[in-house]
Amino acid sequence: MARALLEALRRRDVLADHVRTIADADAMARAGSYDVLVLDRRLPDGEGLDLVAALRQRKHPVPILVLTALGGVDHRVDGLDSGADDYLAKPFAIEELLARLRALQRRGPTVSDRYLNFGNLSVDPRTSEISVGGSFIEFPRREYLVLETLMRRPNRIVTRPSLTEAVYALEDEIGSNALDAHISRIRKKLLLAEATVEIRAVRNIGYLIRAKA
Secondary structure, eight states: OHHHHHHHHHHTTOOOOOOSSHHHHHHHHHHSOOSOEEEOSEETTEEHHHHHHHHHHTTOOOOEEEEESOOSHHHHHHHHHTTOSEEEESSOOHHHHHHHHHHHHHTSOOGGGSOEEETTEEEETTTTEEEETTEEEOOOHHHHHHHHHHHTSTTSOEEHHHHHHHHOOTTOOOOTTHHHHHHHHHHHHHHHTTOSEEEEEETTTEEEEEEOO
16 A cells, blocks of 8 residues: 555655654654655554654644544544544545645645755755756756755765655666766756755765765
């Protein structure tokens, strides 16, 4: 189910990370800046609503959509009372899910509502525009997705699998050095544009974007 959902989201240019447990989801919420959290209830290490309550107790602002097979009225009431912003029962139509995600993004100031700025580099997730010092740079779609993914986690390592998943669909044939080729071209463009940030490789792990020394 998760794999199918990730595939559907990525086909529509929605960047998504996936974890299987409450503990991992809690860690990701602490470490990352996400527009929306889509959460199941029956998870390997417990009840998903417990995470909702914990995040709300910590005043975490991320909008939460509960997506579950538990669709009774009492279940929905419990989910919303726990602090979830929306509740969708399975089976569902992907277009309805996307509409609900868009509605949640519009409710408040989230990452997608503002530019991603780091140094003199700016990325606008709403229009997929990239600029350095106010001058726009053209990026092919996949290079843009790599850079946006890094810009959402400045000064933090993004693993190679996370970057690959952000750029490619499951059925895409991916060359062994495809990601490295994207990074190489992005670096050249940032260098030519005199960006004050750089992309650094972390051997055998991934990449991070940081300010130039």
